[in-house]
Amino acid sequence: MTRHERLTDPRDRHFSAALDFGREWLRAPLRVGAVAPSGSALARAMTRGLSDEDGPVLELGPGTGVFTAALLARGIPPERIAAIELGEHFAVALARRLPRVTVLQGDAARVGRLTPFGAGQAGSVVCGLPLLSMPPSIVLRILAGGFAALKPDGQFRLFTYGPKCPVPAPILDRVGIVARRAAFVPLNIPPASVYILKREVRAA
Numbered sequence: 001m002t003r004h005e006r007l008t009d010p011r012d013r014h015f016s017a018a019l020d021f022g023r024e025w026l027r028a029p030l031r032v033g034a035v036a037p038s039g040s041a042l043a044r045a046m047t048r049g050l051s052d053e054d055g056p057v058l059e060l061g062p063g064t065g066v067f068t069a070a071l072l073a074r075g076i077p078p079e080r081i082a083a084i085e086l087g088e089h090f091a092v093a094l095a096r097r098l099p100r101v102t103v104l105q106g107d108a109a110r111v112g113r114l115t116p117f118g119a120g121q122a123g124s125v126v127c128g129l130p131l132l133s134m135p136p137s138i139v140l141r142i143l144a145g146g147f148a149a150l151k152p153d154g155q156f157r158l159f160t161y162g163p164k165c166p167v168p169a170p171i172l173d174r175v176g177i178v179a180r181r182a183a184f185v186p187l188n189i190p191p192a193s194v195y196i197l198k199r200e201v202r203a204a
């Protein structure tokens, strides 16, 4: 095996992503919120059914880019993906690896202002943030900002290791959204559930 083959071997890439992730977790365990990147089964569940028609896509907390790669594999063009990552190391590494994806180093709580697609223009938000370890006021800002960035029928996807939706009911009510569990992924470490949040349709 040549050096080039070794460096482009996907197993090497996964190994190096896991190392990067572990290093970031040592630096900022609360921000990172997990000791390893999500597995491919969770990445597939998070992006199931999405296609270019569901774009453009805003990704929150991409980390090493497991969900970004799954979005690309679903046929969403890189120019129609923007990822907001607070960690400088993650942001720089992702921008280097996927130069056609817009990677913004910033706080997902400012997603309503940071979206490069314009207010109310994104088709989907794919959220990899550790919402359970965030204060409710920040979760509210992320949800309100995310829905301000979305089209009226846009969807906000997230995952959790917990037994129920990590967005507390008063925040769902305040933003006017409903959540449904779309998948349970036992093969992830730890097992995770995927939720899809949408604006509540109220009877006229």
Ligand SMILES: C[S@@+](CC[C@H](N)C(=O)[O-])C[C@H]1O[C@@H](n2cnc3c(N)ncnc32)[C@H](O)[C@@H]1O
Pocket (backbone or CB within 6 Å): 031, 032, 033, 034, 036, 037, 038, 060, 061, 062, 063, 064, 065, 066, 067, 084, 085, 086, 087, 090, 106, 107, 108, 109, 127, 128, 129, 130
């Ligand atoms: C649990 S990791 C998930 C990473 C990746 N989506 C995955 O599933 O493997 C959470 C990610 O969110 C990022 N993050 C945490 N707080 C953030 C914030 N306020 N704004 C943007 N990114 C944030 C962390 O740096 C980390 O990359």
